[in-house]
Amino acid sequence: MKRRVPLVITFLAGVIIVVTFFIPHEPFGSLEQRLLIWASIIGGFAALLGIDNLIKHHLSKLFRRERGWFYSLVTLVGIFGTLASGIVTWIIYGTPLALLSGLKVGGFLWVYNWIIVPLQGTMFSLLAFFIASAAYRAFRARTFDALLLMSAAILVMLGHLSIGLVPALVGALLFALLLVTSGVYRLFLRKLAAGIILIVIGLAVGVLAVVYRGMMVDLAIQVKEWVMGFPQLAARRGILIGLVLGGIAMSVRLILGIERTYISST
Amino acid sequence: MIFLIFLALSQMPDANGVAEAEMPVPPRPVDSLKVNDTPNDAGKSLDLAWQLSADTVRIAKYVVLRAESPQGPFTEIVQLMIPTDYYTDQDTLLENKKDYYYRVDVVDTAGLVASSEITGPVRPMAQWFNTARIPILVVTVFYSILVILYIELAKRDTGKMFVRRIAGLDAIDEAVGRSTEMGKPILFTFGIGYLTDIATIAALSILRRIAKRSAEYETRLIVPNYDPVVMAAAQETVKQGFVEAGRPDLYNDSDITFLTSDQFGYAAGVDGIITREKPGTIFLQGIFYAESLILAETGHNIGAIQIAGTVMPEQLPFFVAACDYTLLGEELFAASAYIDRDPQLLGSLKSEDMVKIVTVAIIALVSLVGTVGFILASYVHGWEENIIVKLYQIAVNLFTSA
Known part of the structure; x- marks a missing residue:
């Protein structure tokens, strides 16, 4: 019974949603939206579940003096401090979201503007450094695939930069040099085919860069658009088609009750 | 004299003429x-x-x-x-x-x-059927029939279904074992998805397998959550895995906790846990946005083996760069079938492949028809509006009308 009821609910909800997709007439047309509102309401109540879990977990760590109890204390101070600032603002101004003039804001919004937002910004800015370190690893041209990845990245970056003619030319020549060097390295490793291909491509890029040096900036943009518009888009669409079909298959499995791993059997 | 009078009169502004010149003319209507x-x-x-x-x-x-x-x-x-x-x-x-x-x-x-x-x-009227969605209905019915058909076939021919190797899923046991050998916990994160996302449900089946293995190896499993509903589902799933392994006593509710529903707050929280607990293995399965690389790079920095999987194409390159194994898009959906080897689930995977073949064939055919039609229309006199171009237009309209 414990398994059957969720399966029946899943089946009914799934079938209703699929049917309403094809029937615009009321009450079917807005049923999906209505069910989403129900999900939001359930989500709102579930937030209480989350807060309860969070407070219990950290109180327990704090009272037992477990390892890292100080972080639990900081978390609890954060939770109750934010809550208190909201209640106080509400009592004073009639709403927790009170906005005063200029930089003066109600307590709750002060916490939001001057603590939460800067913390979010700090975390987000870390991404720049992580991208740099990940790119360094990903673009080390140890294999032919990694070299292709790095080449595509360099071409796209060159196309995105609002640089002048000389930097564009220097960038293209450095890229050509990189390909030639990489080719020579592969010849030393006795990978003749890969080495010759890389040297030929490198020389071709170098010659083209010198011959068409006046068009380097436009060329960089066109190359970038080609890379983004064809090889990148083709790969992306391949992944998306697979995703959509996989998603439909998963949905059919869920609706028919074949996929049950999300339901406890105990 | 008379001539001068006429000359003077002719030089005077004509009242009617002015009225005609300045008479505003209304615009022409739609x-x-x-x-x-x-x-x-x-x-x-x-x-x-x-x-x-x-x-x-x-x-x-x-x-x-x-x-x-x-x-x-x-x-x-x-x-x-x-x-x-x-x-x-x-x-x-x-x-x-x-x-x-x-x-x-x-x-x-x-x-x-x-x-x-x-x-x-x-009169505005409500319609009982959206005719623009007929192609979608046809494809959905065709696909659903195929799924059911292949499930039935799989039930009869158990063991004959070939499924290609998915390195990321094969590595689960190895990764759990490695964590056990190192005496370190395992960390699993769903990212910032909700239980309404299919990817999160797919990730739950991977979590169940991991929970079972970690219970067998007596390794601690930590699951910090972004959404309280996902947390409740994760608790149930892990409990189920521990029961299946015969070790319900090892289950600890406080290892599967709610962190926060703020994207970067969650990233900071998980990063903190990774830095303090130093898990031997990290699983990143589900829906990820900008926090993907923040989590994956932190995991990489502590030397954890990382298995990622997401349906967000924009985040896949980050995971490929920072993780040891990555489940690319649909591989995440195939996880439960791959892990459980249940014939019914494997059958649905096969039907997916069949529809993929049909889809690729249609794309290739329509591209060919469009290219040939365009060449004929551009270079052959009298073929400006040929039947091939019309066929191409019909095909394009059919698949874009909804």
């Missing part, structure tokens, strides 16, 4: 105003279309007016400040099965107004 019920909708919507005024350059605005009788009164419903030849009236005051009349006025830069003919009556 033409062929047509109003129709918006197709394939729930009603309360009408589509208007007209031909722009011949004096477009001096028109300041187009004003759409509506009335419930041809005599009026007409109420202004919108002012369109740029030359526009269509408008969809979705006013909440519109009632289904009720007659409405429309008029479009043009106002020129001098403020002169010209009205179109009154068009009506028209």
Whole structure:
């Protein structure tokens, strides 16, 4: 019974949603939206579940003096401090979201503007450094695939930069040099085919860069658009088609009750 | 003298002439105003279309007016400040099965107004079937039949279904074992998805397998959560895995906790846990946005073996760069079938492959038809509007109409 009821609910909800997709007439047309509102309401109540879990977990760590109890204390101070600032603002101004003039804001919004937002910004800015370190690893041209990845990245970056003619030319020549060097390295490793291909491509890029040096900036943009518009888009669409079909298959499995791993059997 | 008088008169400004020259001429109105019920909708919507005024350059605005009788009164419903030849009236005051009349006025830069003919009556109606979605219905029915068919076939021919190796899923046991050998915990994160996301449900099946293995190896499993509903589902799933392994006593509720529903707060929280607990293995499975690389790079920095999987194409390169194994998109959906080897689930995977073959064949065929039609239309005299181009257009319309 414990398994059957969720399966029946899943089946009914799934079938209703699929049917309403094809029937615009009321009450079917807005049923999906209505069910989403129900999900939001359930989500709102579930937030209480989350807060309860969070407070219990950290109180327990704090009272037992477990390892890292100080972080639990900081978390609890954060939770109750934010809550208190909201209640106080509400009592004073009639709403927790009170906005005063200029930089003066109600307590709750002060916490939001001057603590939460800067913390979010700090975390987000870390991404720049992580991208740099990940790119360094990903673009080390140890294999032919990694070299292709790095080449595509360099071409796209060159196309995105609002640089002048000389930097564009220097960038293209450095890229050509990189390909030639990489080719020579592969010849030393006795990978003749890969080495010759890389040297030929490198020389071709170098010659083209010198011959068409006046068009380097436009060329960089066109190359970038080609890379983004064809090889990148083709790969992306391949992944998306697979995703959509996989998603439909998963949905059919869920609706028919074949996929049950999300339901406890105990 | 008479000549001078006539000369003087001829030099005087002609009152009638001035009036003619300065007489403001109203602009020409819009033409062929047509109003129709918006197709394939729930009603309360009408589509208007007209031909722009011949004096477009001096028109300041187009004003759409509506009335419930041809005599009026007409109420202004919108002012369109740029030359526009269509408008969809979705006013909440519109009632289904009720007659409405429309008029479009043009106002020129001098403020002169010209009205179109009154068009009506028209009734907004709700439709019982969205005909634009027939191709989707056909594909859905075809695909669903194929899924059921292959599931039945799989039930009969158990063991004959070949599924290609998915390195990321094969590595689960190895990764759990490695963590056990190192005496370190395992960390699993769903990212910032909700239980309404299919990817999160797919990730739950991977979590169950991991929970079972970690219970067998007596390794701690930490699952910090972004959404309380996902947390509750994760607790149930892990509990289930521990029961299946025969070790329900090892289950610890406080290892599967709620962190926060703030994206970067969650990233900071998980990063903190990774830095403090130093898990031997990290699983990143589900929905990820900008926090993907923040989590994956932190995991990489502590030397954890990382297995990622997401349905977000934008995040896949980050995971490929920072993780040891990555489940690319649909591989995440295939996880439960791959892990459990249940014939019914494997059957649905096979049907997915079949539909993929059909889809690729259709794309190739339509591309070929389009290319050939375009070449013929461009270079062969008399083939400007050939049947191949029409076929291509029909195919494109069929798949883009909804």
